[in-house]
Amino acid sequence: MPSKLGAVFKFVTEAVAGRESRDKYHVAIDLDCGFLLFINSEYYDGAMRIDRSDWPEMPNPESFISCNSGIRYSRKDLKNVAISPCGRLSDDCIRRLHQHISNSYVMPIKDVNVALPAFRVYFAD
Numbered sequence: 001m002p003s004k005l006g007a008v009f010k011f012v013t014e015a016v017a018g019r020e021s022r023d024k025y026h027v028a029i030d031l032d033c034g035f036l037l038f039i040n041s042e043y044y045d046g047a048m049r050i051d052r053s054d055w056p057e058m059p060n061p062e063s064f065i066s067c068n069s070g071i072r073y074s075r076k077d078l079k080n081v082a083i084s085p086c087g088r089l090s091d092d093c094i095r096r097l098h099q100h101i102s103n104s105y106v107m108p109i110k111d112v113n114v115a116l117p118a119f120r121v122y123f124a125d
Contacts, residue, residue, distance in 0.1 A: 004028045004031050005028060005029055005030070005094065005118055005119065005121075005122040006027065006028065006088050006089040006091075006093070006094045006097075006122075007027070007028040007085065007087075007088050007089075008025055008026065008027055008028075008039070008055060008057070008085070008086040008087050008088060008089065009025070009026050009028065009036075009083050009084065009085055009086060010023060010024065010025050010026070010083075010084045010086050011023070011024070011026070011078075011081050011082060011083045011084065012024075012081065012082075013026075013071070013073075015071050015073075024038055024039070025038070025039035025063075025086060026038060026039065026071065027039060027065055027089060027097075029070065029114070029115050029118050029119075030114055030115070030117075030118035033072065033114060034072050034073040034074055034075070034077070034078075035070050035071070035072055035111075035114050035115070035118070036070065036071050036072075036073065037065050037066055037067065037070055037071065038065075038066040038071060039055075039058075039063050039064070039065055039066070040063060040064045040065075040066055041060055041063055041064075042064065043064050044064065044066055044068060045068060045106055046066075046067045046068045046104055046105065046106035046107065047064035047065060047066050047067055047068070048064065048065045048067055048096065048097060048100040049062060049063075049064055050062065050063055050064065050065060050089070050093060051063075053090065054089055054090050054092070054093035054096075055087060055088075055089050055090070055093065056087060057086050057087035058087075065097060065100075067097075067100055067101055067104050067106065067107050068106045068107060069107060069108055069111055070107070070111040070114060070115065094119075094122070097119075098116075098119040098123075101115050101116065101119075102116065
């Protein structure tokens, strides 16, 4: 569902490094292949800063979209997970995120190769 690029969801995940499970915000990039990015309250190398002008529903004054790697979830992974829609990134933020990923020095090329085509489809619609 490329039209969902930029949608924000919150759900408990076990994909957080160093933790068993945690309630996390995710930004949809390409839901057809289950590719999302974490939103973090702290900066990590390569992350993109956002504020409430980028995502009005954001609980903190600022957060960071993790661009050091994407997260992939299968339908099976999410089958019994309670997923809460939490708004959408602004169009300006989506454009900046596209540029940020295009220029990323930390995101693995396999993730860049999933993200950039999803942005192209999004912008073509």
